[in-house]
Amino acid sequence: MKLKKILVAALAVTMIMGSSSMAFAAEQKGEGAGAGDLDVVKDSDVFSVVVPTDAGTTFDYIVDPLGVIKETDAEKYGNKVFEDGPTVFFQNTDAEVSPGEYNYSGTSNKLKAINKSTKAVDLSVEATLTGTDEVTMAEASTVTGSTDVLLNLQLNGGAAGAAASDTAAIGTSNADAEITAAIDETANAYETKYVNGKYVKQIKDSLTDDDFEAYEFWLTGKANASSDWADVTTLPEVNVVWTVTGEGAEAGPRVTLSQSGLITVSGLTADANVANGNTDIKYGVDGNLYGADNANVTWDTTGWNKDTGGTLKIQMNHAYNVYNGKKVNVEVKLTNGTTIKCGTVVNGL
Incomplete structure (x- = not known):
């Protein structure tokens, strides 16, 4: 019985101490502060389209309605290989070609617009002609069956690697030929990286240009073999301009030249600006830039x-009227070391 009393007493003490401890805890107060840290990608949408800035001689063409080039084994052109059949040729390569390939064919090299953006973009390609006084421009289907001096130059476009889905004859019922296309974005092409203290969207390292949606455009042509071309001294000059639009498209510097000789350099920033207009902006014809x-x-x-950038405009005056009917090329050197270019046939100087 004595042991039982001791156990009860011990239990009673424990209960009292526990009760006292609970009362002590209830009288305490605590306080704390926590700062929020937001992890987000501020620029989650990316505009990035790879397009050629200068077509060079891609759209230069040769008219051979009677096949004299093949008859003379292309001696005038250094015995280069010409495709059988076409009456209008474009140079594809100056290098030695394998059997079944050509230095000159009836199809120009294809220019490609690759959409590396996070959203779809719109592409517009416009082709114009100057100097059509001595020939009549025609649809491809109507070039033959007449003795008129008829020439067809056609703008073509389609998904990269596919046949043409869009075509437009240049200089026929409509003076300008235009094709438009929407280039979709490529799903899951970007991943989030933490770079220089911030989150950014970057293209996955495993992807190449071939993994992105792309659109190609090119020229073809045809001349009437039943016409008398002997008195033709001047052929039309073709000018092709391509424009990409989309969300964020104006984010980077770009240069344009209107047919009336207005140079517009837009999208300039503090990091990508023009330091000296007289030397960093050059223009001219036939590779001679001033x-x-x-x-x-x-x-x-x-x-x-000069510090923050913006838009510069430069209007050529009548002193440049010698450029009328010619393709004028413009190059702008930016302070970040890059160069932007454009080229347009001018007529209004």
Whole structure:
């Protein structure tokens, strides 16, 4: 019985101490602060389209309606290999070719627009002609069956690697030929990286250009073999301009040249600006480029700042009327070391 009393007493003490401990805890107060840390990608949408800036001689063409090039084994052209059949040729390569390949064929090399953006973009390709006084432009289907001097130049386009899905004859019922296309984005092409203290969207390292959606455009042509071409001295000059639009498309610097000789350099930033207009902006024809001459151009700098960038406009005056009917090329060297280019046939100087 004595042991039982001791156990009861011990239990009673434990209960009292526990009760006292609970009362002590209830009287305590605690306080704490926590700062929020937001992890997000601020620029989750990316605009990135790979397009050629200068077609070079891609769209230069040769008209051979009677097949004299093949008859003379292309001696005029260094005995290069010409495709059998076409009456209009484009140079595809100057290098030695394998059997079944050609230096010149009836199809120009294809230019490609690759959409590496996170959203779809729109592509517009426009082709115009100058100097059509001595020939009549025609649809491809109507070139033959007449004795008129008929020439067809056709703008073609389609998904990369596929046949043409869009075509337009140049200089026929409509003076300009235009094709448009939407280039979809490629799903799951980007991943999030933590770079230089921030989250950014980057293309996965495993992807190449071939993994992205792309659109190609090119020229073909045909000449009437039943016509008398002997008196033709001047053939039309073709000018092709391509434009990509989409969300964020104006984010980067770009240069355009209107047919009336207005050079517009837009999208300039503090990091990608023009330091010296007279030497960093050049233009000319036939590969001869010259710095902007203040005496022969009118500058509009109202939308531009030497520190923050913006938009520069330069209008050529009548002193450049020798450029009319010719393709004028423009090159702009930016302060970040890159160069942007464009080229247009001008007519209004």
